[in-house]
Amino acid sequence: MSVPAPAPQGAAPPGQPKKAATAAWIGSALEYYDFFIYGSAAALIFPEVFFDESDPATATLLSLATFGVAYAARPVGAVLLGHIGDRMGRKKIMVFTLILMGVSTFLIGCLPTRDQVGTLAPVLLVLCRILQGISAAGEQASANSMTLEHAPPHKRGFFTSFTLSGTQGGQLIATLVFLPVAALPEEHLLSWGWRVPFWLSVVVAVVGYVIRRKLDETPAFAQQAATRGVAKMPLAVLARDHWADVLRVVAGALIASVSTIFTVWALAYATSDSVGMSRTAMLWVGALANVVALAAIPLWATLSDRIGRRPVYLIGAVGSAVTMFLYLWAISTGSYALTFLTGIIAFGVVYSAANGVWPAFYGEMFSTRVRLSGVAIGTQIGFAVAGFAVTFAARIAGPDGDDWFAVALFTAALCVPPVIAALSARETHRVPTEELGERARGDAARPETVTA
Numbered sequence: 001m002s003v004p005a006p007a008p009q010g011a012a013p014p015g016q017p018k019k020a021a022t023a024a025w026i027g028s029a030l031e032y033y034d035f036f037i038y039g040s041a042a043a044l045i046f047p048e049v050f051f052d053e054s055d056p057a058t059a060t061l062l063s064l065a066t067f068g069v070a071y072a073a074r075p076v077g078a079v080l081l082g083h084i085g086d087r088m089g090r091k092k093i094m095v096f097t098l099i100l101m102g103v104s105t106f107l108i109g110c111l112p113t114r115d116q117v118g119t120l121a122p123v124l125l126v127l128c129r130i131l132q133g134i135s136a137a138g139e140q141a142s143a144n145s146m147t148l149e150h151a152p153p154h155k156r157g158f159f160t161s162f163t164l165s166g167t168q169g170g171q172l173i174a175t176l177v178f179l180p181v182a183a184l185p186e187e188h189l190l191s192w193g194w195r196v197p198f199w200l201s202v203v204v205a206v207v208g209y210v211i212r213r214k215l216d217e218t219p220a221f222a223q224q225a226a227t228r229g230v231a232k233m234p235l236a237v238l239a240r241d242h243w244a245d246v247l248r249v250v251a252g253a254l255i256a257s258v259s260t261i262f263t264v265w266a267l268a269y270a271t272s273d274s275v276g277m278s279r280t281a282m283l284w285v286g287a288l289a290n291v292v293a294l295a296a297i298p299l300w301a302t303l304s305d306r307i308g309r310r311p312v313y314l315i316g317a318v319g320s321a322v323t324m325f326l327y328l329w330a331i332s333t334g335s336y337a338l339t340f341l342t343g344i345i346a347f348g349v350v351y352s353a354a355n356g357v358w359p360a361f362y363g364e365m366f367s368t369r370v371r372l373s374g375v376a377i378g379t380q381i382g383f384a385v386a387g388f389a390v391t392f393a394a395r396i397a398g399p400d401g402d403d404w405f406a407v408a409l410f411t412a413a414l415c416v417p418p419v420i421a422a423l424s425a426r427e428t429h430r431v432p433t434e435e436l437g438e439r440a441r442g443d444a445a446r447p448e449t450v451t452a
Helices: 016-044 056-088 090-110 120-150 153-182 186-191 193-199 201-212 219-226 234-241 243-253 256-270 279-307 309-333 336-363 368-396 404-414 416-424
Strands: none
Touching: 016 056, 016 090, 016 120, 016 153, 016 193, 016 201, 016 256, 056 090, 056 120, 056 234, 056 256, 056 368, 090 120, 090 193, 090 201, 120 153, 120 336, 120 368, 153 193, 153 279, 153 336, 186 193, 193 201, 234 243, 234 368, 243 336, 243 368, 243 416, 256 279, 256 309, 256 336, 256 368, 256 404, 279 309, 279 336, 309 336, 309 404, 309 416, 336 368, 368 404, 404 416
């Protein structure tokens, strides 16, 4: 009896692409629920709980800086987790990052305040935030590699977009959880109310573990390990064969500055004394924008499967630079109607074009044996800058924190490198999965592998 030939690299059994996409969506949503509740708390709660209340401006600046600390830790996590993921597989990293995020977020909810232990409180907060950053460094890259390598070649954009729509779902859940918390009386909010969303991360970790442990390893990685072998030193391969693409991903990842400015700085600005908008209303702006993004992301990604990654990504990058001016201007007027309208357009629709297509766009730049490392390292270096964009924005906004035009100009400037990266990149939406990252490089013939 003849033995069936093995499936081509990247081909998955029926149902596996949907299963991988679903696992990526749910896992990313749960993971980024943890990550984004910190952003809301850093803007609304932590300045009064962990920092010196006698100097509100400095307390807010320091609180926003702790938001950026996780982004600084992400490149370190990307190097470590990317190496392990390209050596041992995507699934192991996906499970590990979820557990680490759940534990570190739960611990934040248990931390003592500044009034209880003094300066030890913000130190412990920073340590937990670093663990969150390490976790997030491997989350998107592993989920992205998993879905891309399971997806049909002509639908890679659509299937990989589930990773990013999952992050939007996580942000939406985080916002909805914070709505009743933010509505609590000040006394309850600052004593125990803010802790509840962080404690819920126990549920996040358990549910995510159950989902992800049942997912199969990708056929592309399994075949790579069985035939050509895995890279002994993925970093060396990246430095030699993919350095230009890593730089493109670093530059492209700066587009995440739009998200951090929208999510954190704009929230702090709108609810400051200079504008005076309500916390609840601004949280609803984020919630509705994310609802729209959940629909927009797969639509933009599907369009990229037809016309290419570059044009869709450029729409998002250039459009975000323009619409950030409109959104921050709307906030400065104090008009809720304008703020809701421009927020939904800027973040829900326009930013989703770049956000929805980058998982496929970046992942297709690399071969299977270094894909997780390449995407993780490139994105996390760029995201590190994006994370501290909030801190820079707080400085640029001036002593009163109300120079929204300067912040919008700063955000637009950070959209320029992503545009350059996209214009210089190859179009890959029609390249077969097994040939991604290997054309004109001869990766398959390189000796730096060890057979698994």
